[in-house]
Amino acid sequence: MDLTQQYNIDKDKITHRVVDSEVVILNLESGNYYTINETGAIIWKALDDKKCLSEILDLLKNEYQYSADRSFEKDVEDFIKFLEKENIIKKI
DSSP, rough: OOOTTOOETTTTTEEEEEEEEEEEETTTTTTOOOEEEHHHHHHHHHHHHHOOHHHHHHHHHHHTTOOOOOOOOHHHHHHHHHHHHSEEEEOO
């Protein structure tokens, strides 16, 4: 995973709303909708703020009690791949 990579939320293809600490996303092309939990919402906001992956990882490490045995990289990578596959985000 390239930690300097940034992504754009494809706002032409989706609409989203923050509800409590979650994000609800509607893919306007496919009609699919997604509910993203609190951790996903942190990532979503960081993507919307044009943060790179290393900055996103730092946000998560600061938000949650980070310990050396817990790595967020795989979780973030899987989430980003899912959003790309669903055509919700694209690489800058």
